[in-house]
Amino acid sequence: MASIELRQVSKIYQNNQYSVRDVDLKIRDGEFVIFLGPSGCGKSTTLRMIAGLESITSGELRINGQNVNHVAPRDRNIAVVFQSYALYPHMTVAENMGFGLKMRGTATGVIRQKVAETAAMLGLDQLLHRKPGALSGGQRQRVALGRAIVREPQAFLLDEPLSNLDAQLRAEMRTELIKLHRRLGKTMVYVTHDQIEAMTMGDRICIMRDGYLVQSGTPLEVYANPANTFVARFLSSPPINLIPCVARVWANGVSLELNDTCRLRVADYAQVDYRRYDGQPVTLGIRPEDFHARQLNANWQPVMFKVTAVEALGAENIVIGTIADIRFVVRLDRHTLPSTGSTITLYMDPDPLHLFDSLTGDVLPRRASPPLAS
Numbered sequence: 001m002a003s004i005e006l007r008q009v010s011k012i013y014q015n016n017q018y019s020v021r022d023v024d025l026k027i028r029d030g031e032f033v034i035f036l037g038p039s040g041c042g043k044s045t046t047l048r049m050i051a052g053l054e055s056i057t058s059g060e061l062r063i064n065g066q067n068v069n070h071v072a073p074r075d076r077n078i079a080v081v082f083q084s085y086a087l088y089p090h091m092t093v094a095e096n097m098g099f100g101l102k103m104r105g106t107a108t109g110v111i112r113q114k115v116a117e118t119a120a121m122l123g124l125d126q127l128l129h130r131k132p133g134a135l136s137g138g139q140r141q142r143v144a145l146g147r148a149i150v151r152e153p154q155a156f157l158l159d160e161p162l163s164n165l166d167a168q169l170r171a172e173m174r175t176e177l178i179k180l181h182r183r184l185g186k187t188m189v190y191v192t193h194d195q196i197e198a199m200t201m202g203d204r205i206c207i208m209r210d211g212y213l214v215q216s217g218t219p220l221e222v223y224a225n226p227a228n229t230f231v232a233r234f235l236s237s238p239p240i241n242l243i244p245c246v247a248r249v250w251a252n253g254v255s256l257e258l259n260d261t262c263r264l265r266v267a268d269y270a271q272v273d274y275r276r277y278d279g280q281p282v283t284l285g286i287r288p289e290d291f292h293a294r295q296l297n298a299n300w301q302p303v304m305f306k307v308t309a310v311e312a313l314g315a316e317n318i319v320i321g322t323i324a325d326i327r328f329v330v331r332l333d334r335h336t337l338p339s340t341g342s343t344i345t346l347y348m349d350p351d352p353l354h355l356f357d358s359l360t361g362d363v364l365p366r367r368a369s370p371p372l373a374s
């Protein structure tokens with residue numbers, strides 16, 4: 001059982017710069033939380049402070065409601081698995097997994113039983129007598145996880161544990177970890193800069209930037225309602241199209257004027273909220289997947305799209321081009337493979353469109369939500 005709470009937690013290393021700044025976060029018991037963000041944004045530092053491996057400069061860390069700022073790591077009963085999972089090379093898999101328990105003076109029979117149970121759970125039971133040198137990367141990773149599991153910690157902190165693995169193994173381990181979380185029901189905090197891991201693994205994503213926690217929410221919540229252009233860009237692949245434009249109220253409602261020849265009307269549900277930005281420069285955010293080759297809904301707007309490059313990926317096509325001389329990237333189904341230099345009609349779904357403040361990049365609030373997909 002472990003709920004973890006950070007209250008205004010900051011970290012300054014010797015260089016006097018904030019690595020983590022005023023982070024407020026409540027992690028529920030049993031929750032699977034993902035820390036996502038670019039290199040250097042403070043993910044590992046936050047994790048290390050939770051584990052007790054790094055001191056807290058200011059603020060408060062609570063585990064199960066108790067302040068643990070000065071509690072030693074071993075007394076927090078939290079297991080950490082790092083990207084570089086240092087296994088002892090001279091010990092067998094079984095010895096590596098049981099080492100922590102042995103150091104705590106656990107009886108040999110108990111250790112043997114726990115190691116056997118955990119090994120069976122992780123599919124390592126045939127490998128218990130091997131040394132790490134004779135294991136694949138994925139197997140070593142599972143031994144490192146197993147070593148954490150046998151300790152029966154109250155929470156797991158995982159710092160990019162899969163980044164050394166190839167794409168296929170990563171995908172397999174991702175599924176294994178999700179199952180493991182369901183089975184153990186323990187609190188897990190998982191650091192990654194991989195968007196797919198973030199979207200698929202956790203109950204909640206916490207996005208960090210320059211030491212700040214920028215936004216937290218369920219993966220789909222954050223995807224649908226990014227707080228700013230940074231979050232919108234981070235959770236979009238290929239990146240979201242961010243286009244400077246001017247909001248204007250016309251007889252038929254609010255449109256976005258991209259330039260002299262291109263206007264896009266905002267969706268009906270957002271009309272009332274966006275009226276107040278009349279005449280203001282704003283940034284339009286529209287994801288590549290919100291352009292379509294066929295009009296499946298009457299409110300999707302036709303645009304003339306001039307193709308400048310095509311990336312045929314097999315399952316889908318990423319197409320780069322221009323609308324009224326403005327560069328856009330769109331994502332089309334595999335049956336739509338336009339040729340470079342051609343001009344095609346695409347249909348833009350205005351529902352998932354976002355407007356951002358052109359200076360701060362913060363989302364411009366709208367109270368209404370898009371209608372649910374039919």
Ligand SMILES: Nc1ncnc2c1ncn2[C@@H]1O[C@H](COP(=O)(O)OP(=O)(O)OP(=O)(O)O)[C@@H](O)[C@H]1O
Nearest residue numbers: 013014015019038039040041042043044045046193
């Ligand atoms: N021991 C240290 N002394 C001084 N600065 C540090 C130390 N460790 C980390 N930092 C700085 O703190 C900031 C956050 O580092 P951190 O390791 O938490 O980033 P991260 O989000 O985990 O990045 P990555 O994705 O590259 O692992 C960085 O600017 C880093 O240079």
Ligand SMILES: [Mg+2]
Nearest residue numbers: 043044045159
């Ligand atoms: Mg890190």
